[in-house]
Amino acid sequence: MICLGIEGTAHTIGIGIVEKEGDNCKILANVFHMYKPDKGGIHPRESANHHTKYFPKILEESIEKSNIHIKEIDLIAFSIGPGLGPCLRTTATAGRTLSLLLKKPIVGVNHCISHLEIGRALTKCSDPVLLYVSGGNTQVIAFMDGKYRVFGETLDIGIGNCLDKFGREVGIKFPAGPEIERIALRGKKYIQLPYSVKGMDVSFSGILTASLLLTKKEDIEDICYSLQETCFCMLAEVAERAMAHTEKEEILLGGGVACNKRLQEIVKIMAEERKAKFFCPPDEFLVDNGAMIAWTGLIMKESGMEMSIDETKVRQNYRTDEVDVKWR
């Protein structure tokens, strides 16, 4: 079965075309385009306009890359939530249009869970704890008693959001993560920042404020280094707590911030020290992408899930633990 999946919850509009043969996940195409504001952060309406503008181009490109005819597509999947309202509605409209036009079934996919499912499919891990780190989301997710449950999460802002806001104040463009990573490599001195782990939850707003206060007296290299070390160690710690709690022996990374090599290293060492296995898919499947939506759509459909058009209303606050996981 072949599925066309559309991702568009926030800054990225993407289309993935994925074929499922048995348990094998074959990526036929994975094309996306990211909205980058000239200044400031994401403006939801501007981002939605960006999605509208780029969708036809990406659709054409993905079909071309996949080497299939559009009529060979068996299923349409789209990101139904959580995310920014205008972006979600744009994406859903695109999905519904394709579904009606091609007369193919449609499923709405939970964005957070699709990060986990694509990771499972591509890295061949079976029952991992997912550390999902992106701009808006920071969650530790694992499967238990028929659902994906959130064992820990941010109590305020996402880790990516923390990095972006820091970047904005010091003149680094959105998304700031990659540039902060480069600058941090030159950092030598660790400056103490608030370390905020509460049980299995984390919070970043205090660290952000403290880091910004440091910019008046410390070198930017050292601040970036300290900011990364502090935040990433907190994430590794809550991920480890969740692994101990759920007695799972695999850790999987997902989300755009997981492209950071230092974060990958920290989590890998954590896993090795407790004799667990570390998994991380390639960057293009860590960031928001259509392939993860397409793949999750396929496994949902196979387990008998399908939606009528009436049921495709977007869900801005769609929670991970609300999803009825019939495929596991």
Place this chain on the structure above:
Amino acid sequence: MEMIKKGAEAEIYITEWKGRKIVIKRRIKKGYRIKELDEKIREQRTKKEALLMMSARKAGMSVPIIYDLHINNKEIFMQYIDGERIKDVIDGMEEEMQRKICEEIGKSIASLHKNGIIHGDITTSNMIWMNDRLYFIDFGLGMKSRENEDRGVDLHLLMEAFKAAHKNKNLFKWVFEAYKKNFEESKEVIKKVDEIARRGRYMRGVA
């Protein structure tokens, strides 16, 4: 030394020390943290846990006696509580005994909160029944606070733990009643528990 438990951040050993059977809780090094950060975190948490246990004791609670602190090794030497975990025994007890223990739990949490202590991980696995007394262990996630929000989170965690691990629905009711009876500010805290339960963030199924 015999290791009896290995958690995410600490190892628990049983050993002989000056003729006593004791427990050593050691916070282990994390290779993923840079040295400065790792030392600081383990030292702060070891000290904080010991201080919380001592304040709880002052407040009249039964907690393991602290014999020694080895800050360099991030170790706490404490009394071995040779009893039964509430989690393992409460379901098999007569209702009268269950009620007695639950009232004891509610009363104890009330006095913790009254004295500005948040346990941070109140589950029935962290309560031991020995010689007709209820002991609280593992203050590793605890803190000092008099905020109703923190108190509410504490109680909410216990409520979730009861729901997940114990069949008798009355157990938590008795805990609540005893808590209310023994704590003047309980009304505000209970209100918070309701509010916390309604926040999606805490829809966790497990505690």
